[in-house]
Amino acid sequence: xxxxxxxxxxxxxxxxxxxxxxxxxxxxxxxxxxxxxxxxxxxxxxxxxxxxxxxxxxxxxxxxxxxxxxxxxxxxxxxxxxxxxxxxxxxxxxxxxxxxxxxxxxxxxxxxxxxxxxxxxxxxxxxxxxxxxxxxxxxxxxxxxxxxxxxxxxxxxxxxxxxxxxxxxxxxxxxxxxxxxxxxxxxxxxxxxxxxxxxxxxxxxxxxxxxxxxxxxxxxxxxxxxxxxxxxxxxxxxxxxx
Numbered sequence: 001x002x003x004x005x006x007x008x009x010x011x012x013x014x015x016x017x018x019x020x021x022x023x024x025x026x027x028x029x030x031x032x033x034x035x036x037x038x039x040x041x042x043x044x045x046x047x048x049x050x051x052x053x054x055x056x057x058x059x060x061x062x063x064x065x066x067x068x069x070x071x072x073x074x075x076x077x078x079x080x081x082x083x084x085x086x087x088x089x090x091x092x093x094x095x096x097x098x099x100x101x102x103x104x105x106x107x108x109x110x111x112x113x114x115x116x117x118x119x120x121x122x123x124x125x126x127x128x129x130x131x132x133x134x135x136x137x138x139x140x141x142x143x144x145x146x147x148x149x150x151x152x153x154x155x156x157x158x159x160x161x162x163x164x165x166x167x168x169x170x171x172x173x174x175x176x177x178x179x180x181x182x183x184x185x186x187x188x189x190x191x192x193x194x195x196x197x198x199x200x201x202x203x204x205x206x207x208x209x210x211x212x213x214x215x216x217x218x219x220x221x222x223x224x225x226x227x228x229x230x231x232x233x234x235x236x237x238x239x240x241x242x
Contacts, residue, residue: 004068033055186218
């Protein structure tokens, strides 16, 4: 089995490392991807959502991965939804972790409501490299509230401006049935960052959410619980330290 982890907006594969290290073991491996435009030195200006989906598909095919569990956090729910049909023959399961579950033709910006969508679009259009960042106060209050400030600042310093096209573009078709694999939705109990209730997002994928502790950054603050739930839902049982 191969777990393929896709990070959320502003994050790289590093954000999945604590969980990935806990699910990897005999017979099951983990790959934590950093999407194009989110590594130092990348040029994010002309990237579109289709580029992120294509990269995810290409990496799975290039590595010739089979028995794949696609896992997306936050914005990462969108590219895994977009890749599901193309990778259907390689998939074992899909999992969303406090993630956005897209609808046909609706961008992540549009899903945030008209006022936020307008702000996102205007910010991206005003940016020389067509990116958008999250400032520390917003990060502290909405993504990682209640955690020690030194930890909040450390994580915030690791964030990279997000390619605007990833937020402004939409998937034409979202078809989970075509993938024909089990789907799991893990919802952080104290998540303040989702645009709609997690129960509604999970329902779009046809499931009921499973609660895990923590804020939107649960994959960093509660990797034991996230990893254990992923293992249980994909047929791997026992301690995360087996």
